[in-house]
Amino acid sequence: MKVRLRRYAQTVKVLEEFLSNPKTWRYGYDISRNTELKSGTLYPILVRLAEHRWLETRWETIEVGRPPRHMYRLTANGIRAACEMVREVSKSLPRNLGLKGVRE
Amino acid sequence: MILTLRRITSRLLSLAAARAPTKFAEWTRAMLGELDYVEDDRSAFFWALGSIGVLLRFSAIQLLLIPKWRDKSMIRHTGQVLLGAVVAGIVCMAGSLVWMALLKVAGLQLSDVRISQRLMFIFLLEVTYFVIATAQWRRRKFVSVGVSLAGLTQMASVILTVTRFVR
Numbered sequence: 093m094k095v096r097l098r099r100y101a102q103t104v105k106v107l108e109e110f111l112s113n114p115k116t117w118r119y120g121y122d123i124s125r126n127t128e129l130k131s132g133t134l135y136p137i138l139v140r141l142a143e144h145r146w147l148e149t150r151w152e153t154i155e156v157g158r159p160p161r162h163m164y165r166l167t168a169n170g171i172r173a174a175c176e177m178v179r180e181v182s183k184s185l186p187r188n189l190g191l192k193g194v195r196e
Numbered sequence: 197m198i199l200t201l202r203r204i205t206s207r208l209l210s211l212a213a214a215r216a217p218t219k220f221a222e223w224t225r226a227m228l229g230e231l232d233y234v235e236d237d238r239s240a241f242f243w244a245l246g247s248i249g250v251l252l253r254f255s256a257i258q259l260l261l262i263p264k265w266r267d268k269s270m271i272r273h274t275g276q277v278l279l280g281a282v283v284a285g286i287v288c289m290a291g292s293l294v295w296m297a298l299l300k301v302a303g304l305q306l307s308d309v310r311i312s313q314r315l316m317f318i319f320l321l322e323v324t325y326f327v328i329a330t331a332q333w334r335r336r337k338f339v340s341v342g343v344s345l346a347g348l349t350q351m352a353s354v355i356l357t358v359t360r361f362v363r
Contacts, residue, residue, distance in 0.1 A: 120230045121243070131227060132246030136253065139223055149222070161233065162226030 097144055097177070102129055104181050106137050107174040110147075110166045117150070117163040138164060146170030202237045205244040216251045217258035224251060273338045280332075280342015284325055288350065291321050311358075318354050322347055 097103065105127045110118070124134050141147040148167050153160045166174055209228055216224040227247040234240040295317050299306065325347035332340040 119233070120226060121233055124243075130246040131230075131243045132249040135223060135227055135247070135250045139220070149226075159225075159229035159232050161229055162222070 099177055099181055102133055103137050104178055107178055111174055114166050114171050117165045119161050146173055202240055205241050209244040209247055212248045212251045217254055220254040276338030277342035280339040281346040284343045284346030287324050
């Protein structure tokens with residue numbers, strides 16, 4: 093039985109980043125830069141999201157001679173669940189501190 | 197100098213990745229691969245440090261999972277050994293019933309039976325255990341171990357009794 097994903101601020105931050113453009117595939121380093129999360133924080137979140145099937149992954153070879161890059165995108169279920177989680181969090185915050193990128 | 201720092205960083209992360217649990221191989225490869233695309237060396241250094249932290253966490257998770265798996269198999273194996281001992285007990289009880297029936301037919305009391313005949317009965321029981329243990333060794337190793345242990349215990353108790361009787 094899988095444990096329910098907890099609403100940690102960093103997880104919400106990552107989800108928010110994905111939700112800003114849900115159809116786009118993203119690289120780990122880009123997510124790290126945009127969310128200002130270190131790799132040590134980001135990757136465990138990505139692993140958990142993938143385990144819960146909120147995230148789909150694929151490999152992309154950009155240049156020959158350079159390592160392929162792991163890419164991430166929210167699944168349909170992931171988008172739904174992420175919207176719900178981000179909305180719940182934004183509800184619990186005062187209006188002027190509401191999270192950006194969350195469409196009601 | 198800058199190039200060296202990046203190389204050291206990359207080498208460190210590769211070393212950690214080589215020892216990372218296979219369950220997280222995809223993620224290990226992802227972090228290692230991404231290092232190549234980190235622009236500046238300072239960021240690359242911190243990226244590698246963070247990644248090593250994640251790999252350590254993955255290894256800790258793996259270490260925590262292994263004892264659980266071991267415990268499950270240990271419980272299963274202990275159960276099989278006990279089953280083997282129960283099988284040996286049933287054989288012993290069945291043998292004793294046959295032995296008592298034979299004495300009844302011969303009209304003998306247990307005190308009338310000679311020690312050599314008693315030992316013969318124990319020997320037959322031990323042979324039965326040996327046959328069962330050998331037959332089960334390939335398919336049910338731990339049941340076989342249980343039968344053997346019960347047989348050995350019985351033999352030890354017989355030896356102790358006989359040595360006391362001889363004195």
